Amino acid sequence: MAGHSQFKNIMHRKGAQDAKRSKIFNKLAREITVAAKSGLPDPAANPRLRAAILAARVQNMPRDRIDRAIKQGTPGGGDDANYEEVRYEGYGPGGVALIVEALTDNRNRTAAEVRSSFTKYGGSLGETNSVSFMFNRVGAIYYPASAADADTVFEVALEAGADNVESDENGHEVTSTVENFGAVRDALEAKFGGAESARLTWRPLNTVAPSEDAAASLLKLLDVLEDNDDVQVVEGNFDISDELMQKLTA
Incomplete structure (x- = not known):
């Protein structure tokens, strides 16, 4: 299990995560609320919110819980906490x-x-920056294997400006620079639909x-x-x- 893979990083605790489903939903809801507060409450116009909603759907978070989290992040929505x-x-x-x-x-x-x-x-x-120099900050986008074949994902990702694509029987992980992350994510989404995960992450050297x-x-x-x-x-x-x-x- 390599620490640099967020997907492998959680596999061994899948059973424990299932037992803590409500806690996972709370974290996802907080990210959705913060994303809604940071921009428009419309996922089509707010990439961070769109990614947060997709992550929630991957975890089978109920639609009404997602909608409630979005509402809490809008003015007058009831969540006055400053995260x-x-x-x-x-x-x-x-x-x-x-x-x-x-x-x-x-x-x-x-x-x-x-x-x-x-x-x-x-x-x-x-302290801050005491270990981050040992990592690169990158964009990481993950699609299941069913989204497309490896060659197609590779071609679309590289044309959009991605740095690397790794594919196996489980899926495809596309990485990019922080600067190119938005463009790569949008190009993949236009071709294959919403990603299973799309976020900035830390990749160890x-x-x-x-x-x-x-x-x-x-x-x-x-x-x-x-x-x-x-x-x-x-x-x-x-x-x-x-x-x-x-x-x-x-």
Whole structure:
């Protein structure tokens, strides 16, 4: 399991995620509300909102819950909380670099909770930019294999300005620079429909293979961080083998 793949990053916790469906919906709803507040409440005219709605649909979030989240983000919609986008950086067990992105209405609370989680599981929270230099900020767009064949996705993506396309039996991941992300996403959407996921992410320059003990602690830390209501995304530069992952999650 490589930390740079958001899709592989969550596979081992699929069962746990199913058990926390309501918590996942809360995170998705918060992103939808913030996206609606940051622009027009019309997904056709608001790419961030459109991506948030698509992510919610992938998780089978009920339509009425999506609509309610959009309404809360519109003037007079009832959500007066001012959410801030905050990034935390630090090292987890085994020297793994981690970047935690959050949406919070209380920076002090979230910082304290994230710091406590790092400390509890053998990590240490650092200053901003303490580990982000080990990552590239890129746009990542994911389509299921059923969207199109690999050659077609490759041609459309590269023509739109993408940097790379990786395809396998599960799907296609298209990456681009931050600057080209919008154009690539829009070109793919026009050809193949809405993506299963489309967002800016952190891609590590190199990966770290933690020991079994460190990997076990790391997975506990990831679970606690992702269980936090304010945390939206956790990225890392870890690479855990499939064999070790199966052993740790058996």
